[in-house]
Amino acid sequence: MSDLDDFKATYFDECSELLTELEEQFAAIEEGERGADRLNAVFRAIHSIKGGAGAFGFSALVGFAHAYETLLDYVRDGRVELTDDVVNLCIRANDIVADHVNAAQSGEDLPADYGAEEKSRFDALARGETASEDDDMGGEMVEEFDIDFTPVMVNLDGGGSGFAAGEAPVEDVFEAAPMEAADGQWEIRFTPHRALYARANDPLLLFRELAALGTMQVRAILSDVPPLSDFEPFAVYCAWEITLVAPGLGEEAIREVFEFVDGDCDIVIAQAGIVPGAGLDLGDFDAAPAPTEPQEPDLSSLLALTEEEVASPARPAEPLPSFAPDLPAEPVGAQDKFEEAPALSFADLAAEIPPPAPKIEATPVAAAAAKPASSEGEEGGGRSVGVQSIRVDLDKVDRVVNMVGELVITQSMLTQQMDETLRARYTELVRGLEVLAQTTRGLQDSVMAIRAQPVKSVFSRMPRLARELATKTNKKIKLETIGENTEIDKTVIEQLSDPLTHMIRNSADHGIESPEKRLAAGKPETGTIRLSAEQAGGNILIIVEDDGAGINREKVLQLARNKGIVAADITPTDEQIDQLIFAPGFSTAEAVSDISGRGVGMDVVLSNIKKIGGSVHVRSWTGKGCRMTLRLPLTLAVLDVMLVKVGGGPYVVPLSSIVETMQCSRASFERVPSGGRVLQVRGEYVQVIDLGQRFGLSTQTAPDDQFVVLCETEGNQKVALVVDDIIGQQQVVIKSLEENFERVEGIAGGTILGDGNVALIVDVQGLRTTHLHQNAA
C-alpha cells in the first residue's frame, strides 16, 4: 500500500511539473508560437497525466484528459485548426485537468459533470472536422512530418508473430472508411510484443476490460509456439483473436482499452460485418501475403517493401529518387501499403545500406520505422533530451547545505586564527587555508545552486489565477510576467505562492477598475498586472505592479482609525498609510467578495515574507496604479553579517541591511522633544535605537566609544543602531530560535559562531516596527 502511495506521490509531483509545462507552452502558444514542437509538448504532457491517472484509476481525469488529448491530436495533424477559440478552450481545459489532478490528490470528488461542457466541445470540434476519420493512432505517428506519407504499422516481434500467410493479416487503417458499428460485432487481433510484458502489462486485464464492453470470445493463436526445446523464456509466441459483440460500440472505445499498451503490441480492429472472410480484400487496406520468414525478416523483402512504398502510385512522389534504384526489387505483390516491417531491424538495415545512407536517414520511411521503437521516449521521457536530472529528497540536500554552512564557518574561524606571526612562520599552512577558503566558497555556491530554482514554478500558476479573477470580477485583466528564470532558494519559492496569490488577488479586486471606469479614466480597457522578478545584490525583488486606481489613502486611513490600528491623534505619512494594508485584520473592500476582502490576505503576505527573512514594500500612485515589492533573501542558509557586541553579548546584523558604520563620537545626535535621539546623516534625520537599552542589557562602554550601525529597512527607511563594539564581518548559518524556544521580539534568529557560542541576529525591520507600535501605544 505504501508503495502505491509512493508512486502516487511521484505521479502528483510529475503532474505539477507537467501542468507547469502546459502553462508555459500555452503562454508561448498564446503569443503566437504555434509550432509543432509546442503542440507535441502539450500532447506529451496531457498524455503522461492521462497515463498515470489510468494506472491509479482516476477515471474522471482519464476521461477528460482523453477527450482533450483527442482534440490535441487532431489539432496536431491539422485536422482541427488552432484558432484563438481552440487555444482558449485548451487553456480552460488545462485548468480543468489541474482541478482533476488536485481532486485526485486530495481524494475529493468533483461533480460528475465537471468539465463536461469543455469535453463536449472537444468532441464537437473533433467530430465536426473529422467525421469520417476516427482513428487517433494515425495522427500520433504522422505528426512530426510534414511530408505526405502513410504511417507504417510495424511489428517489433519480427515478421512471424501470428501473421503467417493465409491467416488474417489485417493492416491497421489510418484513413479508413467510416466505421460505424452496424451489427456491433468486432474482430480484434491482438499481438503483444515483448515490450508489453516487459512493462508488466497483463493481457488478461485487457481482456477483462474488453469483456466489460460486451460479449466476448477469445481465441489464442498458438501456431507460433515452438517446441519446448526451442522455447526462449522472454520471447512472445502467443497472439489472440477476439470476437466482441457490443452493439453501438465504436472503435474508439476498443482502442481505449489498448491505450496503455499502445506501441507495445499490434492491434487490428475490424468490424465483422464489413470484413468478410478473414479480413481479406478490404476496401482501403490490403491483405497481402506477408513475409513468410517467420523469425528474421530479410533485407530484400524489407527493401522491397520500401520500394513499394516509394513507387506506390497512390502516393505523391516521395523524396527517394536515388534510393529506389539501389534496391534489389523483389515485389511482394500488388499492394498500396506494406505491413509487417520489424522496426528495429529495419532501422538498422536502413542505416547500413551504403551509398545513399544520408538520404535514407532523411526519408520518412526510415524515420517512421525508427519511431515506434523510440516512441516510449517520445511519450514519457521526452524531457530527457534536455537537461538530465534526478529527484533528490529535499532533506538530503538540506543536510548538505547545513554541513557546508558549518564548513564555511569553521573555515572562516580558522582564517581568523591566523595572526601575523603564524602567517610568517607557516607559509604552507597559509596557502592551504587560502585554497580551502576558495574551495569552500565554490562548494557553497554549488550547493546553493542545487536548491535554487527559477521562480517560474510559482509564476506559472498565476496566469490561471488572473484568468479566474477576471471572470469573477467581470474585469479585463492581462497578466504579464517578467524575469521568470530568476533563481531563488526552493524554500523561498515555496513560501512565495501564497503571498503572490494574495497580492494578485488584491490587485485584481481592489486595484484594477471595471472596464467602464477604466475607459472613463482614459485608460485601456484591459488592466495589466505585471509580475516580475529580478536579482538585486544579495536579494531577489519580486514586484507585483498594476495600472489600477491605486490605494485609496483616505479610506485606508479612516478604516485604520476605525479599527484602532492608527491612533486618532497620529497623522501618518502617505507611505505609512500605504503600508497599513498589511496590518492584520485590515480590509478596505466595501463589500466582502469571495476573492478578497476578508482582511486576512495582506497580512498573510507580510507574515509569510517575514518568515523567510524578506520584507514587503508598497507604493501607490492615485489613479495610476500600485506597486508592491517583495525583497527576499537569495538564500536562507548562509547570511553575510556584521558581528557586533551589545552589553557584552555577541549580536549580528545582516550585512545586506547595513548602509554604513561610524563611531558615536563622530556622529551628530540630536535630541527630539520626546527625549529620544535622532541621528543626522547628510542632512537626513534618522531614528536611533540603542540596542543595549532596547534589549535591556547594561553596558560598561562609554557612549563615545560606542558605534553606530546605520541600517536601511524597507522603503528606504533608515534606522541607526547603537552598539558597544564592532567586531567584524563574517558568514553565518541561520539557526531558528523558534525550533526549541519561541520568537523573541527584535531577534530574527540565532547563529553559532566559530567559538561555539550562540550569537543573536538582530531583526532590523522588526525593531523599527515594534518601535512604531510602542510610540503609538
Place this chain on the structure above:
Amino acid sequence: MEALSLRDDVSDKSALAGQNTLQLIAFSIGEQTYGVEITTVREIRAWNGATPLPNTREFVRGVINLRGTIVPIFDLRARFGDGQTSPTKNHVVVVMSVGDKWVGILVDAVSDILTVSKDDIHNVPEGNSIDTELLNGIVTHESRMVGLIDLHAVVSGAKMDG
C-alpha cells in the same frame, strides 16, 4: 566533551523497573531535590555559559549551542522565584525534551537516579502557588522529598509580556 550520556546504562535499569515504577533523575537546587522522568532527559552537561536573550524573563538564562542546534536554558532556581543562580563550572545543565522541543534546565547538581513507585506520588499540597504550578507531584524517597517538575509549566511564560 563534558557532556555525559546517561542513555545507555539507563536502559538496563528501565528494563528492570516494573510497570508501576518510575525512574527519575534527581537534581538539587540548594537544599531542595527535584526530579524529572528519566526518559525525557537527553543529556547532562556542565554549565559553559549561555548567550542571554533580550526581552525575556529572568529565569531564561539564554541559549546555548547544542551540536548545531540552539537550545534555551531555564534557570530553575529563578523559575521558583528564588533569584538567579550564579553559575560556576560545577553547575549542571540538564537537557531534556518537552514535546518536540529541547530545553536545558540549569540546576546546582545532579544527585541520583531514583526508582520510585507510582503509588508513592502524592499531590502537591495547596499553598505555595509557584510550587503547585510547577510541580506535578511529590514523592518521598529515602526520607527525602522530591518534587516532580512539570516541564511544560517551567518553560511557559518565558516572554517579558507573556
